[in-house]
Amino acid sequence: MTQIPHYLVIGSGIAGLFFALKASEHGYVTIVTKDAVDNAATTYAQGGIAAALGTWDNPQKHFEDTLIAGAGLCDEKAVEILVHEGVRCVEELIDLGMPFTRGKDGKLHFGREGGHNESRVLHDHDHTGRSVESFLLKKIYAKKNIRILTKHCVVELASEHHLKERGNSTVVFGAYILDVLSGKIHLEKADFTVLASGGAGRVYPVTTNPPVSTGDGIALAYRAGCRIRNMEFFQFHPTALALKGKNPPGTPAFLITEAMRGEGAILKNPKTNRAFMVDYHEMRELAPRDIVARAIDAELKRDGLDYVYLDISHKDASFVREHFPLIYGTLKEKYNIDITQEPIPVVPAVHYTCGGVLVDYEGKTDLENLYAIGEVASTGVHGGNRLASNSLLEGLVFAARAAKHIVRAASDTKINSYRKTAQNLGEWDHTNTKNPEEWVLVSHDFKEIRSLMWDYVGIVRSTLRLERALRRLDVIYGEIIDFYNRTVISLDLLELRNLALVAQLTIRSALKRKESRGLHFMTDYPEHREPSRADTIIEPRHFPGKKHYG
Numbered sequence: 001m002t003q004i005p006h007y008l009v010i011g012s013g014i015a016g017l018f019f020a021l022k023a024s025e026h027g028y029v030t031i032v033t034k035d036a037v038d039n040a041a042t043t044y045a046q047g048g049i050a051a052a053l054g055t056w057d058n059p060q061k062h063f064e065d066t067l068i069a070g071a072g073l074c075d076e077k078a079v080e081i082l083v084h085e086g087v088r089c090v091e092e093l094i095d096l097g098m099p100f101t102r103g104k105d106g107k108l109h110f111g112r113e114g115g116h117n118e119s120r121v122l123h124d125h126d127h128t129g130r131s132v133e134s135f136l137l138k139k140i141y142a143k144k145n146i147r148i149l150t151k152h153c154v155v156e157l158a159s160e161h162h163l164k165e166r167g168n169s170t171v172v173f174g175a176y177i178l179d180v181l182s183g184k185i186h187l188e189k190a191d192f193t194v195l196a197s198g199g200a201g202r203v204y205p206v207t208t209n210p211p212v213s214t215g216d217g218i219a220l221a222y223r224a225g226c227r228i229r230n231m232e233f234f235q236f237h238p239t240a241l242a243l244k245g246k247n248p249p250g251t252p253a254f255l256i257t258e259a260m261r262g263e264g265a266i267l268k269n270p271k272t273n274r275a276f277m278v279d280y281h282e283m284r285e286l287a288p289r290d291i292v293a294r295a296i297d298a299e300l301k302r303d304g305l306d307y308v309y310l311d312i313s314h315k316d317a318s319f320v321r322e323h324f325p326l327i328y329g330t331l332k333e334k335y336n337i338d339i340t341q342e343p344i345p346v347v348p349a350v351h352y353t354c355g356g357v358l359v360d361y362e363g364k365t366d367l368e369n370l371y372a373i374g375e376v377a378s379t380g381v382h383g384g385n386r387l388a389s390n391s392l393l394e395g396l397v398f399a400a401r402a403a404k405h406i407v408r409a410a411s412d413t414k415i416n417s418y419r420k421t422a423q424n425l426g427e428w429d430h431t432n433t434k435n436p437e438e439w440v441l442v443s444h445d446f447k448e449i450r451s452l453m454w455d456y457v458g459i460v461r462s463t464l465r466l467e468r469a470l471r472r473l474d475v476i477y478g479e480i481i482d483f484y485n486r487t488v489i490s491l492d493l494l495e496l497r498n499l500a501l502v503a504q505l506t507i508r509s510a511l512k513r514k515e516s517r518g519l520h521f522m523t524d525y526p527e528h529r530e531p532s533r534a535d536t537i538i539e540p541r542h543f544p545g546k547k548h549y550g
């Protein structure tokens, strides 16, 4: 009998939605998301999607810019795939009707961002992510065979660990999922499970990422037995609005898109009013992101500043309002800053997780039937520093590739055999857990993890700071796991456990890289870039014989 495959997609940003649309042509799709369906990092992306579609451009130039930004660590084959197939994916979006900004002549408008030697960033004004997300969601809602579970969070991937007769733990059969509102956990079986759960920016206190970006997918995959790659490369966006306590804690740092520098905005030291990027790189404001963020950090530290200025007030006011309506409106209404008249106070903020779950060119992880796409994955395209506006592109390209690969691999024989094995999976076991009595002991850990990541594992690092951070983290993590094993599961607890694990993986990776490269800058090895340095891989630990494990 012909079997219709069931796909479980964890996450609802650009990668998850694009995958779901493609996979729904061949089977049933369930999308699981922790909060509202559009509460994904994608929604917060401003700048756009890079693709060599201009007549002045070509994929080879995009390839070269990506490699330079990546600081010698990109996987060249993955980048080839990205820049060539990216053109086709973006054309597909255009054909489907995605409303990219066009000039008065009706032609697409291409923005320019840091590290790009050509104008190649397609965008919808300064709210591209929001537009792409709602555009894809409309398509998803029109599909009868896509089901969306909002306010549901994955507790654990269901693998052979969970079989009554234990196997060797290489196949994933879906996931155990917490209904956040009712507190119930159910087993969602699937023939293919796809992690599209985004990054882990929330491991730091100052980030442009939404509160959902707690690295869940990386932690789930690692605990299930996947390798994790290049976690030391957390990207700081150079220009987030410097706020000084004007928003409630947990609010994402408001991004000031790099496209503004592409349109001529200048970084200035508020003390001297001097445009300082000339001291740091020949591309000045449009140097790769790691360089601009470190330059700002150096100005802040040298002059004891709380922020630097980003100034676009020299440009025509109507041009600024038309190109940056989201930023203009938000800053005027919420913060009383008129960007057509005055400079914007900015600081670097954590923005993107360049490392993640190690995958091949089809998004396959180390475990059978488990895929990872988008920010959660490490495809190798970003190397030591992601080129601006390559992230939405990566989400599209590798979602399409994973869908194609899975559809080809899904034979009836295989699906029948997985389903037979999956019959032996047990339901979630709550034995010996109780409601928390001393939550404060653990809620404190959120703050402690974030502040030690900021102070010891920030833009500038040293072996001494990293070792100190790891010692602290090991203690905190042990406490969290002890609490987790005794306590009824909740969303906060799952996120805390994931965040702590991701922080540990980040520090362990950072300690392994004894050089400065891209986003990873070590004071012990300031100029030192080893010619043949390879990726940093963290091998998984297996935890046989336990229902709950760390």
Ligand code: SIN
Pocket (backbone or CB within 6 Å): 045, 046, 047, 048, 255, 256, 257, 258, 259, 351, 387, 388, 389, 390, 391
């Ligand atoms: C931005 O608009 O500056 C962010 C774009 C990106 O992170 O690629």
